[in-house]
Amino acid sequence: MEDNRIGRRTVLRTAGALAAATAVTGCGTLMGSGESRGSSGGGSKKGLVVSNSGGAYNDALTKAVYEPFTKETGIQVTTVNYQSAQIIAQVRQGRPQVDLMDNTLLIFQKMARLECLEAVDHDRLKNVKGAGIAEHNLPEHAVGKNVWASLMAYRTDSLKRAPKGWADFWNTHSFAGQRSLQSAEADYPELEFALLADGVPLDKLYPLDLDRAFASMSRIRGEVKKFWNTGALPAVLLGRKEVVMTSLWSGRADELIKQGQPIAYQWNGARRLTNGWGIPKGADNTDAAYKLIDFSLRPEVQAAFAKVFPQGPVVPAATKLLSDDVLATLPTSPENLKSGFDTDVAWWDENLEAVTKRWREWADA
Numbered sequence: 001m002e003d004n005r006i007g008r009r010t011v012l013r014t015a016g017a018l019a020a021a022t023a024v025t026g027c028g029t030l031m032g033s034g035e036s037r038g039s040s041g042g043g044s045k046k047g048l049v050v051s052n053s054g055g056a057y058n059d060a061l062t063k064a065v066y067e068p069f070t071k072e073t074g075i076q077v078t079t080v081n082y083q084s085a086q087i088i089a090q091v092r093q094g095r096p097q098v099d100l101m102d103n104t105l106l107i108f109q110k111m112a113r114l115e116c117l118e119a120v121d122h123d124r125l126k127n128v129k130g131a132g133i134a135e136h137n138l139p140e141h142a143v144g145k146n147v148w149a150s151l152m153a154y155r156t157d158s159l160k161r162a163p164k165g166w167a168d169f170w171n172t173h174s175f176a177g178q179r180s181l182q183s184a185e186a187d188y189p190e191l192e193f194a195l196l197a198d199g200v201p202l203d204k205l206y207p208l209d210l211d212r213a214f215a216s217m218s219r220i221r222g223e224v225k226k227f228w229n230t231g232a233l234p235a236v237l238l239g240r241k242e243v244v245m246t247s248l249w250s251g252r253a254d255e256l257i258k259q260g261q262p263i264a265y266q267w268n269g270a271r272r273l274t275n276g277w278g279i280p281k282g283a284d285n286t287d288a289a290y291k292l293i294d295f296s297l298r299p300e301v302q303a304a305f306a307k308v309f310p311q312g313p314v315v316p317a318a319t320k321l322l323s324d325d326v327l328a329t330l331p332t333s334p335e336n337l338k339s340g341f342d343t344d345v346a347w348w349d350e351n352l353e354a355v356t357k358r359w360r361e362w363a364d365a
Helices: 011-021 055-073 084-092 105-113 166-172 191-197 210-223 234-239 254-258 286-296 299-309 334-339 345-364
Strands: 048-051 077-080 100-104 144-155 179-182 224-228 244-251 263-278
Touching: 048 286, 055 077, 055 286, 055 299, 084 100, 084 105, 100 286, 105 254, 105 263, 144 234, 144 254, 144 286, 144 299, 144 334, 144 345, 166 191, 166 210, 179 210, 179 234, 191 263, 210 224, 210 345, 224 234, 224 286, 234 244, 234 254, 263 286, 334 345
Parallel strands: 048 077, 048 100, 179 224, 179 244
Antiparallel strands: 100 263, 144 244, 144 263
16 A cells, blocks of 8 residues: 555555556666665765655654654655655666655565665664564564554444454344445455454464455445445445445544544454555665664654554554553554454565456456
8 A cells, every 4th residue: 555544545556557667677677786876874965855645644744753853863854755656666767766765564565576675774773672563564675663454343323232343244134234345446455354254263364265255255245335445435434324334444433433423443353554664775865764764663752653643553662652542543552453463465465466356357247
């Protein structure tokens, strides 16, 4: 996914752009000798150019991360909104226009495979050492920083009892009413939910059994009013009482809940994915990039961001700085960590194209 749960663009559109941008070679093969421009440290300029998805996400980062970082270091942060395919094209030309990228680890998995990212020297990040960050959030070419989730939301006034998980979502007899699920046009399909509903344990999901997943999807299809294709739509459907249950991105129903609408989340079986930092191959200002990455991983900075945007810290110590009310809304709270699962980005990177093709054939049948 290119965007961050509020105003998100889709990873599927990006996948096509990435394919076009790298149809002949990966990024690294067009860098001449293979040495990255600015790889010696890139301290030649004071400012730092960061690409993120913009909107409310950028506003929250500016308040919680960028402005405090500039105040402490004197390094000015300029933000731009580039798709990863644009940055890939820049790297292939040997002229990346950003020093640091903020995107999902799924996008970085793809870019690393295409040799478009610098390997991260985790030893340069003092706030990583001993911080207890999960290993999957520290891949070779990226650093995880905040976690969002896809999960279930439901109307408490339309159901006799609260659904406990995806098996209840699939149980149209005991939990009657129209549902909504995510379309492949919004994000990669929610096949994990279909497998959980069919009895697959959380720790046995990957590699996904596609035949079993699509068979499970077919069983619920008649009760799905809409396969939503924009991040805002599931909350709209819930608010209008057009559906009694839906999948959605974490935080999307918060405003309705604040307004007093009878809506609640169910975190059991939530699918987590991490946003993080990646340094484009050949970036100019890697010294400043490392400083910002390290700053963003301080527990107090992680907590400050979680207070203004509904994504969870990757640093466990940050959760101790948050109130119970805030923790209840975050995928990485100690309680919610127990009941969800982390997306296998390597599996999705390898299988996304084939799964998307199969989804479209299934949806059109």
